[in-house]
Amino acid sequence: MSQSDTKTRILDGAEQLFAREGFHNTSLRTLTSLASVNLASVNYHFGSKESLLQAVIERRLLPLNRIREEKIEKVLSAAKKIASPPEAEALLRAFIEPTMEFRNSSPGARDFISLIGRSLTEPDETIRNCFMDLALPILQVLFEALHQALPQLSPAILMTRLQFIIGTMSHVMCMSSHSIFHSSELPPAFDHDALVEPLIKYVVAGLEAPE
Amino acid sequence: MSQSDTKTRILDGAEQLFAREGFHNTSLRTLTSLASVNLASVNYHFGSKESLLQAVIERRLLPLNRIREEKIEKVLSAAKKIASPPEAEALLRAFIEPTMEFRNSSPGARDFISLIGRSLTEPDETIRNCFMDLALPILQVLFEALHQALPQLSPAILMTRLQFIIGTMSHVMCMSSHSIFHSSELPPAFDHDALVEPLIKYVVAGLEAPE
DNA sequence: ACCCGTTTCAAACAAGTGTTTAAATCAGCT
DNA sequence: AGCTGATTTAAACACTTGTTTGAAACGGGT
DSSP states (O other), X not given: OOHHHHHHHHHHHHHHHHHHHOSTTOOHHHHHHHTTOOTTHHHHHHSSHHHHHHHHHHHHHHHHHHXXXXXXXXXXXXXXXXXXXXXHHXXXXXXXXXXXXXXXXXXXHHHHHHHHHHHTTOSOHHHHHHHHHHHHHHHHHHHHHHXXXXXXXXXXXXXXXXXXXXXXXXXXXXXXXXXXXXXXXSOOOOOSGGGHHHHHHHHHHHHTSOO | OOHHHHHHHHHHXXXXXXXHHOSTTOOHHHHHHHTTOOTTHHHHHHSSHHHHHHHHHHHHHHHHHHHHHHHHHHHHHHHHHTTSOOOHHHHHHHHHHHHHHHHTSOHHHHHHHHHHHHHTTOSOHHHHHHHHHXXXXXXXXXXXXXXXXXXXSOHHHHHHHHHHHHHHHHHHHHOSSOOTTTXXXXXXXXXXXXXXXXXXXXXXXXXXXXX
């Protein structure tokens, strides 16, 4: 077994368990037994349980953020070329679509998306920061791009609405399997693949509402 | 010290710690020492840590849901009186305003709102159900009322958008102290009291977006 | 074949977990 | 005062937690 084999097995197992059971509710013993590695190998390869979480997040979020930033920059430069402000919808699409596409690319990716969707509301600050440190730069880019798209919105209200958008997104990201009304008499759960367009329509309408 | 004194002290402490540190990350020893009660009294009065969580949720959520349902019914009957469909905004306001008012009524209430805001995305199913069992009926009422208000929306898309609304709300409810961008160069955090109107405007616009 | 740095392994560590027990204390009543 | 049921208390229980240890196994290079 090569070195990276053990490391990826741990990362995959951690991704799944942290997402489905929660970080604090996942023990290294269940994790290492799921990944078929020795208990001590987590501390050997990653140093600690927390550093493992950091590694789990970085492995997926760094590439995803690169894609999201590229797409946003593409929208911005295309708008600049025709000397007009960028479209808010195009910007939000550039941010949301890669996220949801990635989410559907593999079961592990789905777990990961659900994991970072919950990180925002994670009470433990050190855990929350594992995610926030990597998420803030791209959110900064998005905020400034949206400000170009909608200059009539005051920065304060734009900020507030961006928070609402993130809330909406993170909620969708979390609901990997358990739809909220899953067991009620309400209409049946929705198809997750067919969720992107309604989501974009919703957040764009909310963002562009008259102040 | 009367019986209810100990019980309330436990409930208050649990509310605070479950909200700020998370359920799994709160030990009965830190809880009982914060509440200045004996360790065994939690199991004596509530049976188990999980039943305590149930009690914490029920104490606040049952009255709050009563208020929310009353206000929704009031909007519905007022609309019926003039033989016109209810306004979506009035319905969402009837649902959101009591929540946020209650949230600002006391520090414990703020903790509680943040706690149930996070319950939706709680990975542990038994914990999630503690909250969901009490939340589903009122959501059912809201769904049907909104269907009356916006009959042109298909039940499926209305359902989807209601999920988005709940996601937006729960995110706002969670951010008791830690604004997301709290430490960035983005505009400063917003005033939580002045959050209700922007929130209503956002979710109404998203809900009423053309299909 | 030997050596050497890397990786794996079983075992142990100290600390913390929710829960239970049985004795002690309290409050209300006759 | 003395009895009775409800509550509080300190101690212990059985178990799990993340981490550390030192020896064993591995793999490539000379």
